[in-house]
Amino acid sequence: MNGSGKLRVAVVGAGAAGLCAARHILSRAELFEPPVVFEQSERVGGTWYYEERVGTSDDGRPIHGSMYRDLRTNLPKEVMMFPDFPFDFHLPSFLTHWDVQQYLETYCKSHDITPHIKFNTMVEVVKPISMETDEGGAVRWEVISRGMHGGHSTQTFDSVFICNGHYSAPHLPSIPGIEHFKGKVMHSHSYRCPEPFAHQSVVVLGAGASGVDISFELAQAKAQVILSHNKPALPFSLPLEIKQAPPVVKVLDDGSLFFQDGSVAHAQVLLLCTGYKYQFPFLCPKQLGLEVQHHLLAPLYKYLVLPAFPSLFFIGVCTIICPFLHFHYQIQFALAVLDGTVQLPSRELMDADVERERQRKTQMGVHLLQMDSDQWDYYVSLAKTAGLPPPNPVIQSLYEEVARQRRANPQAYRELNYKLVNATEWQLFNAPSEQTDNI
Numbered sequence: 001m002n003g004s005g006k007l008r009v010a011v012v013g014a015g016a017a018g019l020c021a022a023r024h025i026l027s028r029a030e031l032f033e034p035p036v037v038f039e040q041s042e043r044v045g046g047t048w049y050y051e052e053r054v055g056t057s058d059d060g061r062p063i064h065g066s067m068y069r070d071l072r073t074n075l076p077k078e079v080m081m082f083p084d085f086p087f088d089f090h091l092p093s094f095l096t097h098w099d100v101q102q103y104l105e106t107y108c109k110s111h112d113i114t115p116h117i118k119f120n121t122m123v124e125v126v127k128p129i130s131m132e133t134d135e136g137g138a139v140r141w142e143v144i145s146r147g148m149h150g151g152h153s154t155q156t157f158d159s160v161f162i163c164n165g166h167y168s169a170p171h172l173p174s175i176p177g178i179e180h181f182k183g184k185v186m187h188s189h190s191y192r193c194p195e196p197f198a199h200q201s202v203v204v205l206g207a208g209a210s211g212v213d214i215s216f217e218l219a220q221a222k223a224q225v226i227l228s229h230n231k232p233a234l235p236f237s238l239p240l241e242i243k244q245a246p247p248v249v250k251v252l253d254d255g256s257l258f259f260q261d262g263s264v265a266h267a268q269v270l271l272l273c274t275g276y277k278y279q280f281p282f283l284c285p286k287q288l289g290l291e292v293q294h295h296l297l298a299p300l301y302k303y304l305v306l307p308a309f310p311s312l313f314f315i316g317v318c319t320i321i322c323p324f325l326h327f328h329y330q331i332q333f334a335l336a337v338l339d340g341t342v343q344l345p346s347r348e349l350m351d352a353d354v355e356r357e358r359q360r361k362t363q364m365g366v367h368l369l370q371m372d373s374d375q376w377d378y379y380v381s382l383a384k385t386a387g388l389p390p391p392n393p394v395i396q397s398l399y400e401e402v403a404r405q406r407r408a409n410p411q412a413y414r415e416l417n418y419k420l421v422n423a424t425e426w427q428l429f430n431a432p433s434e435q436t437d438n439i
Contacts, residue, residue, distance in 0.1 A: 006033045007338055010143050010157040012123050012282070014039035014113075015046020016104055017315040018163035020082065020327040023111040024335055031339050036155065037117040038145055040064070044108050044117065047167045048100045054190040059148060061122075064168045066276075067097045069193045070217060074209055074406060075322060078420050079399050082107065082324045083391065094414035120148035123282045126160055128309055139309060159311040159338055161331070162280065166317060169279040171294045172272060173205070177251035183268040188214060191271065194221035202269040203257055205248055207231055211273030212410055215242050226265055228257075236410055278317065288312070295367050299354040302382065303369065304330050307350035310337065320372040322399060325391060329382040336386035392423040401426075 011021045014037050025035040041064065043049060051065040073080060076093035080100075085107055091099055108114055125144040141157045170187040178185065188210050194217040204215050207229035215227050219241035227238075228245045238244070246260035248270075256264045277294035285291070289308050291298045297317050299307055306312050313334040316327050336342040344350065361368045371378065376396045383390040398418060405413035420426050 004033065006031060007158045008033045008156075009035050009338070010126075010141065010155070010160045011035050011037040011163055012126070012160065013037075013046060013163035013165060014041075014044045014108075014117050014119075015048065015163065015165055016324055017165070017327045017331075018046070018161070019044060019104060019108050019111075019113055020324070021161045021163055021315060021331045022113045022116055023107070024331050026111060026113065026116070028335060028339070032335075034116050036143075036157070037113070038121050038123045038143070039117050039119050040122045042119050044114075045101045045104050046165050048097055048104060050097050050101070052192060054192065062168070066167050066189045068188075068191050068214070068217075071097050071213070072414050073097075073100065074213075074402075074414075076398065076402055076418050078418050078426065079322055079395055079402065080324055082328055084328075085110070089419075093417045118145070121145050121153075122148075124152075126162075126282045126312075127284065127287065128312075129156070139311060141312070159313070159334075161313045161315055161334065162283075163315045163327075164280070166278050167276050169277050170272070171275045171277045173274050175248060175251060177253070179251075180253055180255050181251045181257075181270060182255035183270060185270045186272065188271065188273045189276070194218050194223065197221060197223045197269060199223065200268045201266065202226070202271055203228055203245075203248065203265065203267040204271045204273055205229070206273035206275070207234065208273060208275065214271065214273060216411055226267065228259065230260075235407060296369065298358070298368060299351060301344070301350040301354055302333070303371075303378070304334060305337070305344070305350075307347045307354065310344050310347075310350075318369045318371045318375075319367070320370050321375050322395070325379065325395065326371075326375065329379045329386075329388065329391075332388055333382040333386045342386055392420075394420055394422070394424050394426050397424070398426045 009025055009032060011018045018037055022035045022037050025032045047065055049065055050067045051063050054063055056062055073095045077087040077091060077095055078093060081087050087103055123143060123145050127142050128139045129142050130139060141160045142154060143157060144152060144154050146152050170189040172187060191214060197218055198221040201224045202218055203226045204211050205228050207227055215225050218225050219239040223241065225242045226245050227242055228248050230247045233244060245263065248257050249260050250258050252258050256266050258264055278292050278297050280292065288306060290306065297314065300314060301307050303318050304313055315330050316323060318326065333342065337344055358368055380390045405416065417429055418426050419429055
């Protein structure tokens with residue numbers, strides 16, 4: 001807390017989560033100083049900004065974005081939006097990444113966030129420091145940052161919101177013999193469009209959202225695709241160009257791929273759709289008692305706050321969620337903790353709660369940070385504790401309907417369009433252009 005008596009908050013990242021954090025901090029000017037938002041690039045949007053280049057940028061830093069050219073959202077805008085900032089009604093339900101990027105730029109402008117963003121600034125260190133106050137010892141945070149053109153800055157904050165995302169550092173599985181593969185090995189992080197793979201043989205490893213999407217794109221370009229995964233056979237029909245196979249076990253000496261069922265295939269490209277890992281190069285996990293693995297970040301009370309350091313918040317680290325809605329509730333809960341509206345339990349009780357949740361997820365057979373159907377009770381819990389209105393039931397209803405459509409026909413479900421009628425009802429309706437013509 002500075003001389004004004006207001007809390008000072010740092011936000012790492014100016015993607016959707018960071019912008020949401022800044023917006024809600026700015027709306028509480030009586031309690032909080034304007035935030036300082038650190039953004040390593042020259043623009044807002046984070047992962048939603050499409051970068052055609054792959055590898056490294058001109059300044060030698062890794063390209064952050066993982067968007068491919070023709071990506072469209074797998075959630076409709078009616079579910080995806082921030083609850084207090086709807087998308088343009090005339091857009092289709094399933095958006096391009098350009099639509100989402102424009103939405104975030106408009107959100108930023110509407111809430112006058114840009115003056116508080118330090119662009120082209122890399123956060124190098126975030127560490128706790130002890131400060132003596134009138135009330136006794138309190139943890140504050142030292143943030144050391146570096147501008148693109150040199151020059152370090154050290155600032156002190158009462159709290160830090162980590163909003164740097166988790167879709168930029170590829171998880172590369174260990175495949176025995178991979179050095180023998182004679183073709184091209186790449187991760188979906190570096191995939192942009194299907195044309196370079198036309199008429200080639202491609203093994204896509206992983207049948208998550210991006211693995212299935214990219215396989216369809218490759219098939220349209222007349223690539224011969226083997227979709228290798230450890231799931232049951234996919235419950236929908238595939239184009240003739242796509243065959244399913246069990247996981248790749250190893251690469252043989254002659255460069256061929258050996259699958260779990262004993263089959264063998266030669267391929268020109270091995271495309272790894274194997275997800276991403278959590279990466280916080282500016283933190284010292286050991287100092288914080290933080291366990292960081294490619295699919296795990298623990299211990300986090302309410303999937304958000306480190307029990308040992310309850311003024312450090314990790315926003316949006318869960319998977320299979322409605323991201324913007326998720327950020328909306330997490331951030332306002334965190335601010336309610338900081339302003340005293342929410343009193344957290346003791347560290348011991350928070351640790352015990354984290355362990356119970358870990359055991360529950362283990363018994364379910366899912367990763368700790370995977371939410372899906374759990375997210376609705378989670379939002380209601382955050383909302384109730386922080387005194388916020390819960391999400392309207394129509395959001396869950398439409399989310400579940402779209403999931404059914406996606407499972408039934410993953411190629412065509414994005415052709416549907418929806419509108420929210422009220423807090424509990426949605427409707428399927430014609431394409432926006434046809435709807436506009438009837439007004």
